[in-house]
Amino acid sequence: MSASIPKLDNTMASTLAIRDVVKTYTMGAETIHALRGVTLDIDRNEYVAIMGPSGSGKSTLMNVIGCLDVPTSGTYSLEGEMVADKTESELADIRNRLIGFVFQTFNLIPRANILHNVELPLIYGGVSRAERRRLAEQALVRVGLQDRMTHKPNELSGGQRQRVAIARALVFNPSILLADEPTGNLDSKTGDEIMRMFDELHSSGQTIIVVTHEDYIAQHALRTIFLKDGMIETDRRQAKIQGLGAAG
Amino acid sequence: MRVLLDVNESFRIALSAIRANKARGVLTTLGIIIGIVAVITTMTAFNGMKNAFREGFSSIGSDVLYVSRMPWVIMNDFFLYRNRPPLELAEAERLELSLEGRAIVNPTMNTRRSIQFNAARMDGIPIIGTTEKQQAISSTVPQIGRFLMANDVRLRKRVAVIGVEIRDLLFSGANPINKKIRIGSYWYRVIGVMEKQGGTTFGGPNFDRQIYIPISSFVKSFGGARGTDVSIAVKAPSQEAVEDLEYELIGEMRKIRQLRPSEADNFTINKLDTLMGAFNQTMGIMILLGLIVTGIALFVGGIGVMNIMFVSVTERTREIGIRKAIGAKNFSILLQFLFESAIICLLGGMIGIVLATILTSVINANVMPASVSVPILAIAILLSLLVGVLAGFVPAYKGARLNPIEALRYE
Numbered sequence: 110m111s112a113s114i115p116k117l118d119n120t121m122a123s124t125l126a127i128r129d130v131v132k133t134y135t136m137g138a139e140t141i142h143a144l145r146g147v148t149l150d151i152d153r154n155e156y157v158a159i160m161g162p163s164g165s166g167k168s169t170l171m172n173v174i175g176c177l178d179v180p181t182s183g184t185y186s187l188e189g190e191m192v193a194d195k196t197e198s199e200l201a202d203i204r205n206r207l208i209g210f211v212f213q214t215f216n217l218i219p220r221a222n223i224l225h226n227v228e229l230p231l232i233y234g235g236v237s238r239a240e241r242r243r244l245a246e247q248a249l250v251r252v253g254l255q256d257r258m259t260h261k262p263n264e265l266s267g268g269q270r271q272r273v274a275i276a277r278a279l280v281f282n283p284s285i286l287l288a289d290e291p292t293g294n295l296d297s298k299t300g301d302e303i304m305r306m307f308d309e310l311h312s313s314g315q316t317i318i319v320v321t322h323e324d325y326i327a328q329h330a331l332r333t334i335f336l337k338d339g340m341i342e343t344d345r346r347q348a349k350i351q352g353l354g355a356a357g
Numbered sequence: 358m359r360v361l362l363d364v365n366e367s368f369r370i371a372l373s374a375i376r377a378n379k380a381r382g383v384l385t386t387l388g389i390i391i392g393i394v395a396v397i398t399t400m401t402a403f404n405g406m407k408n409a410f411r412e413g414f415s416s417i418g419s420d421v422l423y424v425s426r427m428p429w430v431i432m433n434d435f436f437l438y439r440n441r442p443p444l445e446l447a448e449a450e451r452l453e454l455s456l457e458g459r460a461i462v463n464p465t466m467n468t469r470r471s472i473q474f475n476a477a478r479m480d481g482i483p484i485i486g487t488t489e490k491q492q493a494i495s496s497t498v499p500q501i502g503r504f505l506m507a508n509d510v511r512l513r514k515r516v517a518v519i520g521v522e523i524r525d526l527l528f529s530g531a532n533p534i535n536k537k538i539r540i541g542s543y544w545y546r547v548i549g550v551m552e553k554q555g556g557t558t559f560g561g562p563n564f565d566r567q568i569y570i571p572i573s574s575f576v577k578s579f580g581g582a583r584g585t586d587v588s589i590a591v592k593a594p595s596q597e598a599v600e601d602l603e604y605e606l607i608g609e610m611r612k613i614r615q616l617r618p619s620e621a622d623n624f625t626i627n628k629l630d631t632l633m634g635a636f637n638q639t640m641g642i643m644i645l646l647g648l649i650v651t652g653i654a655l656f657v658g659g660i661g662v663m664n665i666m667f668v669s670v671t672e673r674t675r676e677i678g679i680r681k682a683i684g685a686k687n688f689s690i691l692l693q694f695l696f697e698s699a700i701i702c703l704l705g706g707m708i709g710i711v712l713a714t715i716l717t718s719v720i721n722a723n724v725m726p727a728s729v730s731v732p733i734l735a736i737a738i739l740l741s742l743l744v745g746v747l748a749g750f751v752p753a754y755k756g757a758r759l760n761p762i763e764a765l766r767y768e
Contacts, residue, residue, distance in 0.1 A: 198686045205684020216679045220373045233684040
């Protein structure tokens with residue numbers, strides 16, 4: 110049962126606490142030090158951009174935060190759960206309940222219609238059919254796609270697909286919305302729409318982490334963590350830039 | 358609850374995956390189709406033969422024991438039986454006396470003779486000397502005229518009851534009652550024609566092509582000469598009594614023949630089971646061959662399905678990554694692909710069933726009575742399901758074990 114995973118609990122200071130996380134890979138004879146000791150706290154309702162050049166370790170950090178990967182050493186706790194100790198199956202449960210992924214390439218299931226795509230996390234979470242339908246519709250209303258529910262992903266524009274992906278990420282009310290270059294496959298106008306949607310979600314209390322290498326995407330966030338060579342180079346908080354935030 | 362949802366989702370995914378690759382799915386199932394057609398036809402043919410056999414020997418009756426010199430089925434060791442003394446009519450009478458009121462005893466003798474009516478002639482027709490008690494032992498009755506009666510036997514009348522085929526061939530279908538036919542060199546009057554018994558597909562005697570005459574007349578006409586052996590039919594009062602009766606018969610016969618305890622029986626108790634045993638042994642070999650063909654077809658079919666499932670898993674590596682990222686466990690992925698291969702195989706099974714049903718009706722119309730039965734269909738379905746699960750397991754396991762990060766990166 111998934112009851113062992115705590116839901117949002119306001120008494121906890123940090124949603125996410127990373128301590129001295131090291132991640133090394135061996136590729137053939139070569140050892141790659143993707144993360145060389147990262148320590149990081151992210152609180153509830155933070156809006157964080159993770160930046161860095163390619164090879165800086167930002168993808169690895171994202172995988173660790175998203176519980177797709179476990180650190181080689183160091184600790185990572187998400188909502189008080191120590192991720193490093195978990196089995197594959199428990200990690201799947203954590204991803205299911207606590208993480209909402211948004212990918213650069215949308216990553217929808219092509220043969221399933223929009224509603225079914227959004228229902229998927231609920232199916233894997235064991236939610237009953239009626240409840241599933243209700244939550245999925247609610248999430249689709251949130252992204253403004255309630256009248257496209259029976260369409261297949263390939264019948265939608267890129268921006269619409271990304272909104273479906275956002276609905277899917279939000280449907281289980283996750284602790285973290287984790288986006289990886291969410292506008293990378295979109296034209297700038299559509300990208301702006303998506304980022305405005307992120308801003309709105311943040312205003313409504315959602316914790317958001319965006320991995321990007323685009324400055325203008327990072328400017329939407331209130332905190333930018335810059336990685337270089339597997340370590341945090343800078344971690345600064347910034348004021349919201351006028352004119353980007355309060356749209357819609 | 359959760360597993361049920363998984364099953365539901367797996368089913369849905371599997372169906373849409375198969376729909377997306379219809380031609381591939383159908384081609385993949387070819388081996389399964391052939392295997393299922395083979396298994397159904399083998400079993401149906403076996404059942405058909407078994408029924409034909411039962412029908413052919415139905416007049417023997419399963420509650421009747423036959424005391425004879427030789428076993429009906431001699432697999433080997435013919436020399437063990439060759440020197441046995443023939444059964445005599447007198448022994449039959451003594452047996453009848455000792456079993457009086459407990460079982461019906463009917464002695465028969467038989468030979469082969471040419472028969473003649475006007476210019477029509479048939480050679481090598483089985484002539485059976487019997488009594489009126491034949492009617493109590495066999496279920497068949499005359500379709501016209503009457504059967505032998507006690508008086509015919511007592512008075513050694515030269516009367517004959519003929520099989521329906523003899524009527525057709527010797528009399529060209531004309532009414533034979535009271536006509537005189539020549540059996541060997543004796544004239545006999547036809548008093549009845551037996552109803553059709555049929556069912557001679559598998560080497561049983563043709564009961565429609567024989568003639569019954571009183572056993573007393575038989576002795577007079579064709580002699581109690583050596584080699585004309587008596588066979589004694591003994592009908593048990595009920596099916597349950599057959600086993601006891603068999604022991605009793607052995608005891609009585611040993612008494613009649615005054616065998617010492619050290620001596621082996623020099624007679625045999627034959628029964629329908631003996632024939633069934635021999636039949637089953639022969640059929641066993643045929644079934645084995647059928648099953649080998651089936652096994653090979655299903656094996657090859659299973660390998661084909663496994664191959665296609667590897668392709669399917671590889672094609673959907675990215676989808677597996679997505680599903681895992683949003684919370685699918687390895688088990689869910691495993692189930693998804695197992696369902697897919699099981700459904701592909703079930704599909705093949707269904708097509709196989711349809712083809713086999715058509716084939717069976719062709720066999721039924723042209724070769725022998727055959728029909729597809731529910732248990733055979735159930736076996737066919739279970740078998741195709743089993744192949745699907747077995748063939749799908751390794752590819753499904755491979756898919757389930759994929760690392761989500763690598764799977765998501767897969768192009």
